[in-house]
Amino acid sequence: MDIKDITFSYDRKTDCLHAIHAVIEPGRITTIIGPNGCGKSTLLSVMSNNAVPRLGQVILDGKEITRYKPKELARQLAVVHQQNEAPSDLTVEKLVSFGRMPHKTMFTASRDEDEQAVEWAMACTNLSERRTSTLDQLSGGERQRVWIAMALAQRTPILFLDEPTTYLDMYYQLEILELIRQLNQEHGLTIVMVLHDINQAIRYSDVMIAMKEGRIIANGRPAEVVTSELIQAVYGVEVIVRQDEEAGMYLIPLGVGVS
Numbered sequence: 347m348d349i350k351d352i353t354f355s356y357d358r359k360t361d362c363l364h365a366i367h368a369v370i371e372p373g374r375i376t377t378i379i380g381p382n383g384c385g386k387s388t389l390l391s392v393m394s395n396n397a398v399p400r401l402g403q404v405i406l407d408g409k410e411i412t413r414y415k416p417k418e419l420a421r422q423l424a425v426v427h428q429q430n431e432a433p434s435d436l437t438v439e440k441l442v443s444f445g446r447m448p449h450k451t452m453f454t455a456s457r458d459e460d461e462q463a464v465e466w467a468m469a470c471t472n473l474s475e476r477r478t479s480t481l482d483q484l485s486g487g488e489r490q491r492v493w494i495a496m497a498l499a500q501r502t503p504i505l506f507l508d509e510p511t512t513y514l515d516m517y518y519q520l521e522i523l524e525l526i527r528q529l530n531q532e533h534g535l536t537i538v539m540v541l542h543d544i545n546q547a548i549r550y551s552d553v554m555i556a557m558k559e560g561r562i563i564a565n566g567r568p569a570e571v572v573t574s575e576l577i578q579a580v581y582g583v584e585v586i587v588r589q590d591e592e593a594g595m596y597l598i599p600l601g602v603g604v605s
C-alpha cells in the first residue's frame with residue numbers, strides 16, 4: 347500500500363494530517379505510535395477509505411482505494427476499530443459471521459466457505475467454545491477477540507487494528523499481540539496497528555511509524571525509530587533506551603521533559 351502525500355481535514359479549515367507519505371510493506375507488521383490526537387486513527391481511516399483526504403492518494407494493488415467498491419475493498423482489508431458496538435444479546439458465532447458479508451453475492455454464496463472462515467476465525471481467537479455465548483456474557487478480553495475474529499472471518503490479506511490492547515490486562519494484551527504475530531507469520535497477513543505501549547510496539551513490529559501533530563517524524567525498523575531523542579521530541583518524555591540479551595530492546599520512562 348502506498349500512502350502518497352495525504353492531507354486531511356475534518357472541517358476543511360484545519361488540517362490534521364499534513365502531506366503523509368509512507369509505504370506499507372506487504373507481509374510485515376507496521377505499528378503507528380504517537381501522542382493522543384496526533385492523527386493515528388485518522389490516518390487509519392484514510393488508509394481504509396473511511397475518510398477521504400483533501401489531497402493525496404492511497405494506492406492498493408495499483409488502484410486508488412477511493413475507486414474500490416465497498417465489498418471489493420472489504421475483501422482486501424479488514425479493520426478492528428478502537429470502539430465497537432453491537433447488541434449485547436448477539437452470540438459470538440453470529441457476530442463473527444457478519445465478517446462474511448463482503449463475500450456474499452446473489453450468485454456465489456458458498457455456505458461451506460463461509461462456515462470454514464467463521465470456524466477458522468473463532469479457532470484462531472480461541473472462541474470456538476464460546477460460540478453460543480452472548481456479548482454481555484464475555485470479559486473485555488474475550489469481547490476484543492470477537493471483534494478481531496469478525497475481521498478475520500473477512501479473510502483479507504490486510505488487517506488494521508486501532509489500539510487492539512486497550513482496556514486489557516497484561517495477560518490479554520500479550521495474548522492479542524501473540525495472535526497478531528501468529529496471523530502475520532503463519533498466515534502471511536499484512537498488519538497495520540496503532541499501539542500506545544512503545545515496548546510492545548518494539549517487540550511486535552517489523553516497522554514503526556512515529557507521528558506528531560499530523561506528520562510522520564520517523565519511519566523504519568524499531569531500532570532505527572526508537573531513540574531517546576525521538577521519544578523526547580515526539581512525547582516530551584525523557585527515557586533511557588536499553589538493550590539486553592533476554593529482553594531485546596526496551597525503554598524505561600524517566601519523567602516528563604521539555605518537548
Ligand SMILES: Nc1ncnc2c1ncn2[C@@H]1O[C@H](COP(=O)(O)OP(=O)(O)OP(=O)(O)O)[C@@H](O)[C@H]1O
Nearest residue numbers: 356357362380381382383384385386387388389428
Ligand atoms: N470526527 C472528528 N471530527 C472532528 N475532529 C476530529 C474527529 N476525529 C478526530 N478529530 C481530531 O483530529 C485530530 C486527530 O485525531 P485522531 O483520533 O486521529 O488522533 P489519535 O492519534 O488517533 O489519538 P488517540 O491516541 O487519542 O486515539 C485530533 O485533533 C482530533 O480532535
